[in-house]
Amino acid sequence: MNTELLAAGGPALSPIVAGAWRMADWHLTAAQRLRWIEQCVELGVTSFDHADIYGGYAVETLFGEALALAPALRERLQLVSKCGIRLVDRARPAHRVKHYDTSAAHLIASAEASLRALRTDRLDLLLIHRPDALMDADEVARAFESLRAAGKVRHFGVSNFTPAQFELLASRTPLVTNQIELHPLRREPIHDGTLDQLQRLRLRPMIWSPLAGGALLAGGDAAARRVQAVLAEIAASHRVSSATVAFAWLLRLPSRPLPLAGSRRIEALREAVAALALRLDAQEWTALWQAGSGQEVP
Ligand SMILES: NC(=O)c1ccc[n+]([C@@H]2O[C@H](COP(=O)([O-])OP(=O)(O)OC[C@H]3O[C@@H](n4cnc5c(N)ncnc54)[C@H](OP(=O)(O)O)[C@@H]3O)[C@@H](O)[C@H]2O)c1
Numbered sequence: 001m002n003t004e005l006l007a008a009g010g011p012a013l014s015p016i017v018a019g020a021w022r023m024a025d026w027h028l029t030a031a032q033r034l035r036w037i038e039q040c041v042e043l044g045v046t047s048f049d050h051a052d053i054y055g056g057y058a059v060e061t062l063f064g065e066a067l068a069l070a071p072a073l074r075e076r077l078q079l080v081s082k083c084g085i086r087l088v089d090r091a092r093p094a095h096r097v098k099h100y101d102t103s104a105a106h107l108i109a110s111a112e113a114s115l116r117a118l119r120t121d122r123l124d125l126l127l128i129h130r131p132d133a134l135m136d137a138d139e140v141a142r143a144f145e146s147l148r149a150a151g152k153v154r155h156f157g158v159s160n161f162t163p164a165q166f167e168l169l170a171s172r173t174p175l176v177t178n179q180i181e182l183h184p185l186r187r188e189p190i191h192d193g194t195l196d197q198l199q200r201l202r203l204r205p206m207i208w209s210p211l212a213g214g215a216l217l218a219g220g221d222a223a224a225r226r227v228q229a230v231l232a233e234i235a236a237s238h239r240v241s242s243a244t245v246a247f248a249w250l251l252r253l254p255s256r257p258l259p260l261a262g263s264r265r266i267e268a269l270r271e272a273v274a275a276l277a278l279r280l281d282a283q284e285w286t287a288l289w290q291a292g293s294g295q296e297v298p
Contacts, residue, residue: 001044001273003078006258007176007203011124011155013047013078016247016272017206019262020048023062024055026264033066034073039266041076043273049179049206049260050118051082051129052110057091060117068119079118080206082129082159082179083110100132104143111147126153127179131165141173159208163193170201179206182250182257183216184227184292190253199255207250210259210272216246226291234284240274247275249288 003012018040028036037048050060060081067074084102088095111126126147128140147153158166159179166178178198182189182205189195189205198205211217215224216231231242238245250257261272280288290296 001276003046004258006125006155006206009155009174009176011078011176013080013124013258014045015251015258015276016045016269017047017049017080017258017260018045018269019208019260020050020059020063021054022262022264023059028264030062030065030069033062034069036264036266037063037066037073037077038070040269041073043266043269045261045269045273046076047078047080047124047258049080049208050114051085052114053082053085053087053089053129056087056089060114064117064119071119074120078124079120080125080127081111081114081118081123082127083107083114084128084132085130100130100134102128102132102135102140104139104146107140107143108147111153115152122151123153125155125157125176127157127159127177128161128169130160131158131162135169137169137172140169144173157206159206163197166194166197175203177203177206177258179208179260181209182207183210183212183246184249184288185212185215185220185223187289187292190289195253195255205255205257207257207259209262210250211243211246211262213262217242223292223294226294227288230287230291234280234287238278240278241271243268243271244274244278245280245284245288247272248278248280249285251275251278252280252285 086095086099086101088098144156155176157175157177161178180189231245235242235245250259
C-alpha cells in the first residue's frame with residue numbers, strides 16, 4: 001500500500017491512517033508501542049494522527065518514547081498533529097475553563113511542544129483541532145507561515161470546520177484537509193456542503209471515529225443496531241468483516257476520504273486496510289445510509 005496525495009501539493013499519506021488518540025488507555029510499554037507502530041507500517045499504515053491534548057497531553061510523548069527506540073523509522077512515517085484546544089487538566093494547571101486558543105503564540109508553542117514530544121524535527125501536517133469563535137484568520141496564517149518557513153511543519157489544515165469556517169481560513173492560507181466525523185450514524189457532512197466543498201477544491205477529507213467509536217459494531221441505540229444488522233448482511237455477502245464494510249462505506253465517497261483507524265488491535269487495522277479492495281455498489285451504500293437515518297432517501 002503506497003502513500004497518496006491528500007491535496008495536489010501534498011502531503012502524501014497512507015490511505016488508512018492510524019489514530020493515536022486512545023494510546024494512553026492501552027497501557028503498553030514503550031517496546032509494545034513500537035511493535036504496534038511497526039505492525040501498522042508492515043500493513044502499509046504509515047501515517048499517524050495525533051493531537052497535543054490526546055491522553056491528557058500524554059500520547060505524543062508515549063509515541064515519541066517508542067520512536068526513540070528505533071529512530072530510523074521516522075523517515076518511513078508521516079506524522080499529523082493538532083492544536084488549538086486548551087483542556088482543564090492536571091498537566092495544564094493554568095487552565096480554568098476548557099477553551100480554544102488560535103493565537104499565533106499558542107499555535108507555534110503547541111507545534112514546537114508536539115515536535116519535542118514526538119521526538120521529531122518536523123510534522124507532515126498540523127490541523128486546527130476545532131473552530132474557534134475568536135480565531136483571527138490573518139494571525140493563524142502568519143503562524144502557519146512562520147512554522148512552514150522554519151521547516152517545522154510541512155502542511156496545514158483544519159478539523160471540525162463548517163464550509164464557511166473553512167472558506168474563511170482558506171482565503172488567507174492554503175489548507176489541505178478538513179478532518180471530520182463521518183459514518184452512517186453521522187451523515188451531516190454529506191448533506192451540509194462539507195464534502196462538496198472538499199471535492200470542489202480537490203482536497204481529501206480525513207475521517208475520525210469511522211466506526212463511531214465502536215458503536216457500528218456493538219452496543220448503541222436502535223439506529224446503531226439497524227446499522228450493525230445491515231453491515232453484517234453486506235459483510236456476509238462479500239465474506240469480509242462488518243468493520244471492513246464500514247470503512248468501504250467511507251472510501252466509496254467521491255471526495256476520497258482517508259479514514260483514521262483508532263484500534264490498538266492490529267487485526268482491526270487489517271480489517272480497515274481490507275476495505276481498500278472492496279467497492280460497495282450504490283444500493284449497498286444507500287442501505288447503510290438508510291439504516292443510519294431510519295428512512296429511505298427522498
Ligand atoms: N479531529 C477530531 O476532533 C478527532 C476526534 C476523535 C478522534 N480523532 C482521531 O480519530 C481516530 C479514530 O477515532 P476512534 O478511535 O474513535 O475510531 P473508531 O475506529 O471509530 O473507534 C475505535 C474504537 O472502537 C473499538 N472497536 C470495537 N470493535 C472494533 C472493531 N471490530 N474494529 C475496530 N475497532 C473496534 C476500538 O477498540 P479496540 O482498540 O479494542 O479495537 C476502539 O476503542 C483517533 O485515534 C484520533 O486520531 C479525531
